[in-house]
Amino acid sequence: MTTAVAAPFRFFALQVVTTRRLGPSLVRVTFAGPELRDFRSDGRDQSLSLFLPHPGQDEPVVPLELGEDWWRGWRELPDDVRAVMRSYTLRDLREDAEGHTREVDVDFVLHGIGPDTSLRAGPASRWAARASAGDRVLLLGPAVADNRAIRFRPPEDTDLVLLWADETALPATAAVLGSLPAGTRARVWLEVPHAGDVQDLVTEADAEITWFVRERSGGNAAGDGPLALDAVRADRLPSAGRPYAWIAGESGCVKRLRRVFAGEHGIDRRRVTFAGYWRHGMTEEQLRAEG
Structure with missing residues (x-):
């Protein structure tokens, strides 16, 4: 099944490989999946959108069958069914010997994680704090390395x-x-x-x-x-x-x-x-x- 939507951005079906706590407020989640071979990015402050499942769901619910009209269909889903969408930046990617992306890292801020987590933390922080290998997500990211979701662009004469x-x-x-x-x-x-x-x-x-x-x-x-x-x-x-x-x-x-x-x-x-x-x-x- 393909999860492509439209170039230069498309959906990638991914799974968690590992998680690593970076400090009290940050956790790094590494994702992989066969579709990542088509992921391209020049890095820097590359922006991404992650779609996360609600507790009890095996995978995030996004109506990809609607093609480019997925956004309308996603917005019309009930709040407790519609996948949680959050914006993140790419921390790093790793390629295989042929130059295809095989893993990406995303660092999550754990807003409100603590004794009163259920009251203060948002759904993405709760998901990241509990993420484990095999958890499934959707990533909306670039299929073209130099894309408009990279904003760090210093002029050539910058000193x-x-x-x-x-x-x-x-x-x-x-x-x-x-x-x-x-x-x-x-x-x-x-x-x-x-x-x-x-x-x-x-x-x-x-x-x-x-x-x-x-x-x-x-x-x-x-x-x-x-x-x-x-x-x-x-x-x-x-x-x-x-x-x-x-x-x-x-x-x-x-x-x-x-x-x-x-x-x-x-x-x-x-x-x-x-x-x-x-x-x-x-x-x-x-x-x-x-x-």
């Missing part, structure tokens, strides 16, 4: 890369850093809930990475504003440079930092890429309904 991200954009940031060639100058500000979420990031770039941990800052919530705000404001950027900024995470924090980079530091707005991955106090369903 300094500036990155800010919270935990939801940490996988994308790690992938971006891994893609930067040797000699690239980069300044990176990363915010995570717990000290155990700090990671060793591999990059050949000349990167200055600063971590901000919320539990060390009076328990600030992710929606209270970026902890890195003062540090970003105080950073002295080269007056004659050609920087490129990429900002991703909670939408309110992203907006504030965009104003700092473009307004206070004077970076051309066309050289600032920003993405609100989530909004404090709202579910993805609410954001989708808002448009």
Whole structure:
């Protein structure tokens, strides 16, 4: 059975291979499946959509038989039947000897996982916390390596890369850093809930990475504003440079930092890429309904 929908994006039927806890707030899930041989991506901040089953379902319910009209059919399904859809970024992929993708990694943030998990955590966090080998999902991803769901695109004349991200954009940031060639100058500000979420990031770039941990800052919530705000404001950027900024995470924090980079530091707005991955106090369903 084929799960293709339309190029350059299509559905891939996948199964969990392994899971690995990366820290208190993050778990890495590795997926595989024969259809992945047609998956193509240049990486960086590649965006994906995952469709997850509800508890008690063997696989996610998406009406693929409707072809390109699957979205309408999916929206019309009952809430407790329709597959849970969440947006993620590709953390990594591995290819076989012939250059075909054989595995992909996706890092999940475990929002609200703890003693009161059933009250606070969303369906994707609950699924990821309990995922095990053989669990089935659908991935809507690219069949063309250079596609519009990759947003990190610094101009060729960039001489300094500036990155800010919270935990939801940490996988994308790690992938971006891994893609930067040797000699690239980069300044990176990363915010995570717990000290155990700090990671060793591999990059050949000349990167200055600063971590901000919320539990060390009076328990600030992710929606209270970026902890890195003062540090970003105080950073002295080269007056004659050609920087490129990429900002991703909670939408309110992203907006504030965009104003700092473009307004206070004077970076051309066309050289600032920003993405609100989530909004404090709202579910993805609410954001989708808002448009």
